[in-house]
Each structure stands twice: as structure tokens, then as C-alpha cells.
Amino acid sequence: MASGTTSLPVRTPASLPARSPFGGTMRRDRWWLQPLAVFTGLTAFGVYSTWAAFQGEFYTFGNYLSPFYSPELLGDSHHAWLGPSPAWWADSWLGWLRWSPAFMILWAPLGFRFTCYYYRGAYYKAFWGDPPSCTVGEPRKSYLGEHSFPLIMQNIHRYFLYVAVIFIGILSYDAWKGFWFEGPGGGETFGIGLGSLVLVTNVVLLGGYTFGCHSLRHLVGGGMNRLSGRPLRREAHRGVSCLNRRHMLWAWMSLVWVGFSDVYVRLCSMGVWTDWRIL
């Protein structure tokens, strides 16, 4: 069956109105507020997460592990999966830098967020001014969009999703471990600390963000034209679509909370805050 298009010429109409200058608009509302808020929020998170990732200490407190450092593949805490920090690190040209287990894993959640459809739209506006806001003039005349390199690479998003789903499993395990405290006899006893609830909330919010992903929505059923007769896919698609409708909200709540979770564990570890035991 024939597909594609015919070959009618679709030329750019002659005499289009002139482009607005950078920042030019007839809008009366405070259009700059949202891009400014996005710029401030993402910059603050970027600065804090970079600083936290380079610290390489104060990322655990007893049974709590900061989500910035999970999974701790190679590290010196009892949460480490594969062993201690690599001995060659101190002798290498990077020796001036403290080894941080975050180096090995932080690329995954950052890559997932960087290529996320919501964040893309948000930071194109806030950081590139492409456009600064709807109907507001742009700083550049040329435009490539995601049609060619480098932004065509954003199409890798689904691969970061696969990793992000694994991370949700790992963070869920961390949250579960957050309920098991060292007992008086040396064994583990069940308990609830404020930190346990912080880590559980973190997983719930990250889960709401990850499982509402546009790529996941496509993969579980959105890519098919007929979901009737496929009850599992249909329900999965409904579930993901439900979360997807508030994807922006999940994105921001999870971003703020994952940062707060690191702050909580860090300050408890430094002795600034005391973890409040509820049970």
C-alpha cells in the first residue's frame, strides 16, 4: 500500500512578518518568571549535586545511604557492593581528588533527567532561550532543534530509562534497609527513623517520575495502535499515562527530594542533625 507523501511543493510563504528581537513580546504577564524559576532550580541542583558528588564522605549514616551514592559499587562504607575504594586512585594523576563512589553512578540519573522530555522543554527555554517563553523573541537566528547533531542524541532517552528502572529497584532496597537498625546485641532490629521515611519518600517520588516517563509510556503500549485484547499492556499504558499527566510535578518533587535525602544523610552523618527514632 502506498505511503509517505506526494511531492507538492510546500514553500515558505513569501513576506512573513519579521522576527521579534531577543526578549521582544507583546505579552503583559510575567512570562520570565517560569524560565527564571527553572534556571534557578536546575542551577541550584546542579551545583549542589556536583559538590556533593565530589565530597566522597558523609554519605552514609548507619543503615542510611545517600541516594547520590547508591549503589555504592566501590567504597569504604559497609554499603559497598564490590569492595573498598580502588587503591590505584590515590597514586594516579587524579590522586589530588578524593575518591567518590558517586563518580561511578551519578551519570545514570543525571543522563535520565537531562534527556527527559519534560526537562528538555524546560531547559531549552531557561538556559538556551529557545524560545525564552512562548511568543518571546529568541537570541539566535539559526536553529537545528533535535533534528541533527548534537541534540539528535536526546533520542537515547529510553536507554537511560532502562538504567533508571534498575536504580529504582536499588533505591527501594536501600529504603528497606533504612528500617533495619543495629540492635543492642549486634544484630539488626526493625525500627523507623525519620531517615527511613525520608528514603521511602525518595523512592516513591523517584518512582512516580520514572514510571511516568514518556518513553516508558510508549514502550509499554503507546507504540501499538490496538491495545484491546492485550489486558496487561492496556493496564500498564493506563497506569503510566496516569503518572505521565503530572510528569512535571513528579520531576520537580523527586528532584528536590533526592537532594534533600542527601542533605539529610549528610547532616546526620556529620552530627549536625540527629535522626529522630519514631519506633
Add this chain to the structure above:
Amino acid sequence: MAESTFRVWRGDGETGGFQDYTIETTTGMVVLDAVHRIQAEQANDLAVRWNCKAGRCGSCSAEVNGMPKLMCMTRLSDLPMDEPVTIEPMKAFPLVRDLVTDVSWNYRVKENIAAFQPREPDNEDGTWEIFQEDVDRVMEFRKCIECFLCQDVCHVLRDHHLHEEFIGPRFMVHVAALEMHPLDTGDRLETLRKDQGVGYCNITKCCTKVCPETITITDNAIIPLKERVVDRAYDPLAKLLRVVRRKGTPA
């Protein structure tokens, strides 16, 4: 009764400027009512396209205080009336005169999109069997009234004038309605990627914001199309799976 000032664009594609008109406004008026009053009382030659006055025909698209809107659906009570209300023509299309633009480019684009291609009928009487849940998704796209406000607000067309390379959100919705239809067998993805420029959309969601029919253009039409294009062109794993499935299918 109150007096309000409207700053209306007057002119053609070559020259023009804003002109202020002060008229009496009453409760319940919409912007199109104000334009009609200006036309009746002060500027008989003011050009404006309109038809249904009910938000169904999509004719009276313009920019009110800098945002693309249907004039017939924009209440004065929703606007700050303490300063002049600006009314301009759409910016993504050539200006004919005053508030009227030439939107014929859109019709040429639509002619180039491969039409609905249903599969062979399911029954001997030439009918098909489809489930409501399968067509629910495309019903949203059928709400489009072709007001072209989404085309107007899209910066790819409005600011970068990439009309030859990008079909715009309106026609992404049209392609999505066809591609996702449970009966359709057409394949528009390669054309969508190469010639119709789905990659130019950078997901600013301005189209969704201005749609008077509240179609979730970006999330429900454009991003799903982008994902289908990823399946086809950019995902090596999906390509591999397709090859394996094809080999596993008996000839």
C-alpha cells in the same frame, strides 16, 4: 458601561502600525465583540476574519496581548482592562491586511500528508470491527478546529520560518490521528523524520498551552510520534528485535 482602549494592528504586509480605539464595553463582551464595535463605529475598513462566534470554526485567530487566542473565546473580563488591549494578526503566516493572515500554507502541507489507508475490511459486507478503547486515543486529535494557533505559537515556524522543513504541531496531530488509528496501515514515519521535521520540535509545549480545544498536543501526539521515529531510526535494540521477529515469522 465602561470605556476601554484597544490597540489594533492596522496595515498590510508592507507597512502598518498600531492604532488605538476607545469604545464602550459591557459585561460579557469578548474581544471579537470589541473588534466588531470598532469596525461598526470607528473603522469600517478594519479587516477581520470570523464566522461562528462560538469557538468552533477557528477563523478569528489572532494575538491578544501577545498570546495567540480565538478572539471569540477571549472574554474582556479575563484581560487587564486598565491598559490598552493589543490585538495583532498571527505572526507565523503572511499578513493580508489588518487582522487577516494568509493561512493557505497549512492547506498545502495537509495535501502532502499520506491519507488514511484502512486495512482490508474484516467482514464480507465491507465493514470493520474496532473497539472503542482503541479509537479513544485518536478521538482527542479529532477535536482540532484548525484555528492554527498552535502553528502560530510554534517558534520553529514563527521565529525560524522553517516552513519548508517542519509541518508544525497542527499536522503532527493530524499525522498522529492517522498513525495511531487502529485501522490504518499507512507508514508515515520515515517521511515524518526526513521531510516533515519531527526532530525540530523541542517540546516547549507552547502549542498545548494555546490550543482552544485543550488537545494535549505535545504529550499525546508529538512525543509519541517522536518515540515511534526513535523505534524506527535511532534505537539499535528495536531494530534488532524487528529483524529477529521478521526471521521468526514463517514466510
